[in-house]
Amino acid sequence: MTANVALLLSAIDRHLLDDYQHNFPLDPQPFATIAEQLGTDEAKVIERLEYLQRIGALSRVGPVLRPNRVGASTLAALAVPAGRIEAVAAQVSAFPEVNHNYER
Structure with a gap:
């Protein structure tokens, strides 16, 4: 913030x-x-x-589950052309289940 x-x-x-x-x-x-x-x-x-x-101070209201307690989690990596990173990131972030979305 x-x-x-x-x-x-x-x-x-x-x-x-x-x-x-x-x-x-x-x-x-x-x-x-x-x-x-x-x-x-x-x-x-x-x-x-x-x-x-x-204003971007809050991304969502919802649970953040502890994968070790729930017994499942997913980490996904995408190969995205540089010119499409922002568009693809917006699509991925639109899913309420997504907690983190960042470029490496």
């Missing part, structure tokens, strides 16, 4: 990024639970998460 993005974060944004990366509520209405903990409403939590995605 760049310094410019950090300037655009509210107190709620900072809590969403800092407090819930590892302690996301595992219940039927997690955004309502977060809202209650932050003293706001569910719609505001969802609005702020969408904002954080728009």
Whole structure:
């Protein structure tokens, strides 16, 4: 996250990024639970998460599974012509299951 993005974060944004990366509520209405903990409403939590995605501070809301606990993982490598790297990276990153996508 760049310094410019950090300037655009509210107190709620900072809590969403800092407090819930590892302690996301595992219940039927997690955004309502977060809202209650932050003293706001569910719609505001969802609005702020969408904002954080728009500015690039948050890539997605979802689990990151530990492959050693789940028993499976996948590492894939692609050979992509230099002129197509950005287009292919965008396609790969569009899959919600993809955690990391980078050029080596």
